[in-house]
Amino acid sequence: MDNALESYIQSLSAEAIAQLSKPNPEALHVMERNIISMLGGLPSEHFEVTISTSRENLGRLLASAMMSGYFLNNAQQRMELEKSFQ
DSSP states (O other): OOHHHHHHHHHSOHHHHHHHHSOOHHHHHHHHHHHHHHHOOOOTTTOOOOOOOOHHHHHHHHHHHHHHHHHHHHHHHHHHHHHHHO
């Protein structure tokens, strides 16, 4: 981690970190749709869907979901920042 970023994060209050860690409902919805599209979006009330994978591939899916979450969080923060300047 960059020293300036590490110093900044360490200087944040527990409340600020808690606020930054809160999931955004819109971002969660987008992530949910993304994961469903990766796994197959057949409605469970009409289809019995079973997904099997290896531990390695599941780890990759988790990493992809985490990266998507970080991206969406950053995009949301940028959107809110741009709105505040308008």
